[in-house]
Amino acid sequence: MSVHCRAVESFHSALRRRVKVAHPNLYTFLGHLQRATADSETEIARLNRGMSIRRCKKRTNPVNDARIKSCIARYDSGAYTRVQFVRAVSHSVGAHAVPAAATDASDTD
16 A cells, blocks of 8 residues: 555544544534644644654543552652552543452552
């Protein structure tokens, strides 16, 4: 597959992720297309200046990053045990599942 085809497929994929519906309103679609084109032109300009393409973070990542950094600081200061740290971090990434019989007394670290 040529580089050109991959670039076109990448643009279409990004546009599909922006639009999120099968049949958008014409003006809504044109707005998405304009923003996608502007973003692509910005990336091309960055590449021409020798810079790398920046990938934006999802909106939830900065919040999760701050929570995780806070948990790390608490663990480093001794305020959290290992189990407490893992539970607190798992809350930040949405994978928290604590068994009802779990206790912190078993953590001797």
